[in-house]
Amino acid sequence: MQKIGILLVNLGTPDSPSVPDVKKYLKQFLLDKRVIDIPAFNRNLLVRGIIVPFRSPKTAALYSKIWDENGSPLLYYSKIQQENLQKRLGENYIVELAMRYQNPSIESALENLKKALVDKIVVIPLFPQYASASTGSVIEEVMSIVGKWFTIPPIKFINSFHDHPSMISIFADNARKYKIENFDHFLFSFHGLPERQLLKCDHTGNYCLKKDNCCENLNENNKFCYSAQSHSTAKLIASELGIKREDYTVCFQSRLGKEPWVQPYTSDILKKMAAEGKKKLLVFSPAFVADCLETVYEITVEYNDEFKEMGGEHVQLVESLNEDPRFIDLLEDLSKN
């Protein structure tokens, strides 16, 4: 019987919410050339000289707010997902968890799979939509580590799962708990990405951001585009819930720096909603498979406060996939097919 290694990889989180640990995390994260994709000299100067020293105390304070007895929600739920997938797949599979930045490291997880004498490896980056800064970076890191091994085993990389029916159903069911008729409008708020990185994913060189709504529909030209895959996820969830196109907005949160990022920005949409007199918003965050800083704090606390200050009443987050057994169905499907 073959033994199959499964490597689940999420983004990463600091080891603790202390400023030195957050500095270590941000340094490793933001020095990644796929995350800040500018020439190495400028990246080093910007990250070591400006972003890390100035941002770390602020980011550490935010992490302290979401850190509970289970630690970081991202790592906590990722471990549960790993344990539940291991139980589901049984003894012919070895399921390892790694984080692209900080711990557990991809290198240690791959070593564990090597020691377990697996016959092949399936790498599942835990990002539904492909971006070079997330999925691409995980794939490059795995290739670079395994590339140094004397024996390179068969490896399969999952590239995206933005339209997987199990994920769509979980987000839709989690939303139904809040009775969707109670809301004035629905936001699908994805993690942001610099526009420059969208353009680099456009293999036609002449499609993305060249006309309005270029990425509203997924097609041959934009199949690897993060924005197009995000719109595809949103459309499928909205369709399962019977939400009409005019009642939802796809938007992007968590910008860094002054360059343009994929638009519209969630913060601008909140202003627009408040100006239109909308009172209750239901917000999906389907770029993540587990609750994390961006969902637990940015949406639940910051956006809620901002919206109320502008005259709105409530911003309700739809929980992520977290411990839902149907997410394990999805991971089982990606592991086996």
Ligand SMILES: C=CC1=C(C)c2cc3[nH]c(cc4nc(cc5[nH]c(cc1n2)c(C)c5CCC(=O)O)C(CCC(=O)O)=C4C)c(C)c3C=C
């Ligand atoms: C959905 C996948 C992600 C993409 C794509 C992504 C791109 C990206 N992120 C930054 C900068 C930051 N992101 C931060 C936190 C963070 N990012 C993701 C996922 C993606 N990022 C997650 C899951 C998290 C939260 C991790 C957690 O522990 O909860 C942060 C740290 C927080 C902060 O200081 O604001 C930064 C910085 C860039 C620049 C980028 C693309 C170029």
Ligand SMILES: [Fe+2]
């Ligand atoms: Fe990020």
Ligand SMILES: [Fe+2]
């Ligand atoms: Fe696009």
